[in-house]
Amino acid sequence: MTNFLTNKYFQISLRIILGVIFIYASVGKLFRPEDFAKAILRYEFLPVYFVNIMAIVMPWVEFFTGVLLITGIFKKASSLLAGISLIVFLTALISAFARGLDISCGCFSLEETSTKGDIIYRIVQDVFMLAGAVIVYKFSDTKKAQETVTAEEIN
Amino acid sequence: MKTAKQILIIIVISVISGLAANAINPKGIPLILEKNIYALDTAKQKKTVDGFVNDPYDTTTKKNNNNMLGSTGKKNKEGFIEPENITVELAKNLFDRNALFVDARAKEEYDSVHVKGSINLPHEEFRSKGFNEKSESMKKYNKDGIIVVYCKGGKCEVSIDLAYEIARLGFNSVNIYRGGIAEWKEKGFPVQP
Numbered sequence: 001m002t003n004f005l006t007n008k009y010f011q012i013s014l015r016i017i018l019g020v021i022f023i024y025a026s027v028g029k030l031f032r033p034e035d036f037a038k039a040i041l042r043y044e045f046l047p048v049y050f051v052n053i054m055a056i057v058m059p060w061v062e063f064f065t066g067v068l069l070i071t072g073i074f075k076k077a078s079s080l081l082a083g084i085s086l087i088v089f090l091t092a093l094i095s096a097f098a099r100g101l102d103i104s105c106g107c108f109s110l111e112e113t114s115t116k117g118d119i120i121y122r123i124v125q126d127v128f129m130l131a132g133a134v135i136v137y138k139f140s141d142t143k144k145a146q147e148t149v150t151a152e153e154i155n
Numbered sequence: 156m157k158t159a160k161q162i163l164i165i166i167v168i169s170v171i172s173g174l175a176a177n178a179i180n181p182k183g184i185p186l187i188l189e190k191n192i193y194a195l196d197t198a199k200q201k202k203t204v205d206g207f208v209n210d211p212y213d214t215t216t217k218k219n220n221n222n223m224l225g226s227t228g229k230k231n232k233e234g235f236i237e238p239e240n241i242t243v244e245l246a247k248n249l250f251d252r253n254a255l256f257v258d259a260r261a262k263e264e265y266d267s268v269h270v271k272g273s274i275n276l277p278h279e280e281f282r283s284k285g286f287n288e289k290s291e292s293m294k295k296y297n298k299d300g301i302i303v304v305y306c307k308g309g310k311c312e313v314s315i316d317l318a319y320e321i322a323r324l325g326f327n328s329v330n331i332y333r334g335g336i337a338e339w340k341e342k343g344f345p346v347q348p
Contacts, residue, residue: 033177033184042312052188056177060169068165077161 005139015069015140018082018132022066025108029059039106044099045092061085069136079136086130093123238304238318238329246303246332247344254301258336259317268336270305271345278306278313281320290324301328308335 004010029036037055040046046054062085068078093105097119105122177183231237241249250256256273258265265275281289296302302321306314314331322329332339340346 030176031180032182033180034182037184037188038312038316048188052184053186055184056186057170057173060173060176061166064165064169064172074161074165076158077165080158081162081165 002139005135011136011140012072014132014136015072015075015079018079018129018136019066019069021129022062022069022082024066026059026062026066028108029055030063033059036106042106043092043096043101045095058085075140076137079133079140083130083133083137086126086133090123090126090130093119093126097123233323235322235325236327236329238315238322238331241303241330241332243332243334243338243342246305246330246334246339247342249301249303249330250344252301254303254330255296257302257304257317257321259304259306259313260311260336264307266348268340268346268348270336270339271347273305273347276317276321278317278320281317286324289320293321293324293326296326298325299327301330302326303330303332305332305335305339308333308337308339311335 033052033055036059037051040051040055041048061081065078065081065085068074069082089107101119105118107122174186177186250270256270258269258273258275259278260275261277261279262275265273265277269275276292281292284292302318304314304318304321306312306317314333314335318329318331336346
C-alpha cells in the first residue's frame with residue numbers, strides 16, 4: 001500500500017488534481033472580494049471584522065497553494081496548507097449544516113441560487129480532498145517514507 | 156521547521172497579492188467590515204403608512220412616499236438610497252397599500268406560488284443584464300413608489316442582492332422582506348395562483 005501511495009506517478013496525479021481544484025475554486029473569487037465576503041457572511045461563522053480580510057486573502061492562498069501543488073515546489077508546505085484550508089472549510093460547512101443554515105456553499109461559484117444549498121455534497125468532496133492532501137503530505141517525499149519503513153522494521 | 160517557513164512565505168505572498176489586487180480592483184472592499192449590511196435582525200417597523208395608497212405605475216407622482224416609509228431620502232456614497240429590511244407586519248401593511256412586490260426567485264419557483272400581484276425578476280437573470288437594460292425593464296415603475304423585494308425566506312438572500320440592484324437604478328424606497336414567501340404563506344396572507 002505504501003508503495004502505491006509513494007508511487008511517483010500517483011503522487012503527481014494527486015497533486016495535479018488537487019492543484020487544479022484549488023486553482024479552479026480560487027479564480028472566480030480573486031477579483032470579486034465583495035461577492036466572496038457575502039458568501040462568507042452567509043455562514044455566520046467568522047466575526048464580521050474578519051470577513052473582508054478573509055475574502056481578500058483566502059482566494060490567493062488557494063490560488064498559490066494550487067500552483068505550488070501542481071508545480072511540485074514546496075510540496076510539504078503546499079499540501080499542509082491545502083489540508084489546513086480544507087479543515088477550515090470543513091469546519092465551516094459542517095457547522096453550517098449542523099445549524100441548519102440553508103445557504104449555497106460559495107466554494108466554487110459565488111452565484112447563489114434560492115434553492116437548497118449543496119452543503120452535504122461539498123462536505124463529502126472536501127473529505128476526499130483532505131485525504132488527498134494528507135497522502136501528498138505524508139508520502140510525497142519518497143525517500144523519507146522508505147526510511148521510516150526501514151526504521152520501523154529495524155525496531 | 157522548513158515547512159513552516161515555506162507556509163509563511165506562501166501566506167505572506169498571498170496577503171500581499173490579495174491586498175494589491177483589492178487595491179487596484181474598482182470593486183475592492185474595505186479591509187474591515189464595519190457593519191454587516193446583510194444582518195438578519197435589522198428589520199424594524201418604520202413610520203405608519205396609514206391612509207396612504209401607493210401607485211407603482213404612476214411615474215408622474217413624485218411625492219408618493221415621502222416620509223411615509225421613514226426613508227431618510229439620503230443617498231449613500233454610491234449615490235443611491237439603500238434598501239431597508241422590513242418586518243412581516245409592515246410588509247403586509249405595504250401590501251394593503253398597493254406596494255409593488257418583487258419576487259427575486261427563479262421563474263419556476265415564482266410560478267408555483269407568489270405574493271398576490273407580485274412581479275417576477277429572477278435575480279440571476281437580472282444581475283446579468285447591463286445597466287441600461289435593467290433601467291429599461293424597470294422604466295414602467297414609479298421611482299418614488301414603494302417596492303418590496305422578497306425571495307424564499309429563511310436564509311435566502313437573493314432578495315437583498317436584487318433590492319440593491321433595483322435601488323442602484325434610482326428607486327428611492329426599496330424594501331427587503333426577509334421573511335419571504337415562506338412566512339407570508341404561513342401568515343395566511345394572499346398568494347397566487
